[in-house]
Amino acid sequence: MTRTPPAAEPDLLYSDDEEALRAAVRSLLADRCDPATVLASAESGRPYDAELWRALAGEIGAAGLLVPERLGGQGAGPRETAVVLEELGRAVAPVPYLTSAVLAVTALLGCDTARPETAEPLAALAAGRTTGALAVPLTTAPGAAAPPTVRADATGALTGRITSVADAAGAGLLLVPARGPDGDPALYAVDAAADGVRTEPVTPLDLTRPLAHVVLDGAPGRLLAVGDRALAAVDRALLTGAGLLASEQLGLAEWCLAETVRYTRERTQFGRPVGSFQALKHRMAALWLDIASARATARNAADALAADSPDAPVAVAVAQAYGAPVAVRAAEECLQLHGGIGMTWEHPLHLYLKRAKSDELALGTPGRHREALAGPVGLAGPVGSAGPAGA
Template identity: 80%
Template sequence: MTAETRPAAPTPDPDLLYSEDEDALRAAVRSLLADRCDPATVLAGLESDVPYDTGLWRALAADIGTAGLLVPEKLGGAGASTREAAVVLEELGRSVAPVPYLTSAVIAVTALLALDHDRPEAAAPLTALAEGRTVAVLAVPLPTAPGGRPEPAVRADAAGVLTGRVTSVADAAAAELLLVPAQGPDGPELHAVEAAADGVRTGTVTPLDLTRPLGHLTLDGARGRLLAAGDRARAAVDRALLTGAGLLASEQLGVAEWCLAETVRHTAERTQFGRPVGSFQALKHRMAALWLEVASARAAARNAADALATGSPDAAVAVAVAQAYCGPVAVRAAEECVQLHGGIGMTWEHPAHLFLKRAKSDELALGSPGRHREALAGLVGLDAP
């Protein structure tokens, strides 16, 4: 049998279970969030002018070391995988924590890792990100989907001077380093720009989800450091968006898990006619149906995280499935949470609205469910004539 006729090795089955190390990481993150990110603290932070909770971020990123999970050990990181980062995002979703973990520790780090990170241009920022000393964001609109990136809105001349405007960049106000895709003289480029540099302005936006601020970036003659050009620049951005979309599903799972658990707790304690309202058949059926959806969302999110971690050839399919499914489940769970809480669920004091806003924002982030269903159809050949 020749190499050409030898059957390909079967793809290993995905591991959807949590390892002991992942459970230990979850316990550490959950303990921190329970102590530092209760609903009252989140609500108080929304009424301030700070872009994110710097104290919580320092504890999460540096003290626990979650900012460096995806960074190799030789650059000061933990050398872990997207499975561990997914666990962190699941817990952050359960708390709607106002920290730039997805944008900085996942998307920006992945973009830099897709480059030659032995070179100082990528190694230095990766080390700073791993240590929690820097927050970086990829300067693309939040709704940008993997593989659906339009022509960059920023232009770069031969001297590396950048001009253009990028709208709706998540955590732009929190960023100290901007990774800016640009159209250069000879094709696509990726530049690193200091957020405080001359010619860089961040305009404020009032988003639906106040726990993940958006900003409009304007670059007017800003100077950047060229990180990559051509296919390598394009591949870095695409890889970052794919990884971000895949792990966003874990955040959506966390949102749905909290909403389901809080709804079950409330309906077990709230009584009408001398009985807990959760004992009414109509409500039991609704919560049981939601439990099934959340369990399926967990499988989809874990599959995406595992496929990205193992470099599976089906990673793009796993990400598309996860995003097409988990986004609507998170929204439905949040809507049920608000409705089954009755009047209190409609108030600012109850945190249910935070989860509904995060779920709706996440549903559009990194591609809508419809966009991912279209991508999935193309990946599996359903759109073929």
């Protein structure tokens, strides 16, 4: 009898190369993405900080971490990408990294990369010459994509509307799931500047990650994949995005805790720093433990994606089900322990709270991920009113 070899143990630690990448990204963000700059960018109405994006993508090469070297990328993987997202979450950086360098790139990698229709946009995204967006609602969870709302005719012209697409307004390339002329699922590439393409900006909760409705009226599309391959490419992108989003949430939570500790050391009441009060110490200690656990789940998801583990869907669902609420709680505790100053527009804290709440909805809510987790780990879901009598 052939025995299945045991799966490799997950590696939750950071390598020296990953720490070097972190240092480079953190240094860049310290120079070009301080809180005042983020607040100004949020108020400006620009789709993203173009100068910061050029530095991140061009000078550091972070946009091409998931792209193989033969296709113009850095040939790294999800673990390194997760480190970048940690730092971007720590700075609530207004750049389309998750949507372009993760979602759009992963969707393209799921297509035939030997074709120029796939290889050329991949190289452009990896170099940061353009940005891309996977044209699905931001709330779409892995394995739960709704039937496409766009149809393609025999010439590849696309017609339809997709709501609440993250970073679509500033994207140069749209990857659009659609129904082909025969009704089969398909994935098309569409130039955002082409005739028949219109984006309708909507007011998002998180001003650093703009949303827009995408309207296509006979827009010319280039076919990338059809049938099961198209479905698999989109679902892999959503799974990778959800798994790596946990690292962004981790970085956000870590900033909130560090800022809370700093502030409570400096703020005094009754002649003592408020951070010396036992009740506040307990709250911050509990949050530290939650964040430590969230770090483990986020690193496990990134490692599973990097190893292409069959357990990756479970690791991603755990990371989102646990880590998303932790990020929200960290931001809420940060706000409460800052008191009145945390409610002001001048303080960047509100950006973190809004990003945390937005991320909690992005790529599947915690409840949706818990539901998805029940089957693979062998847990029965809750029995509804239509369940067995007496259950």
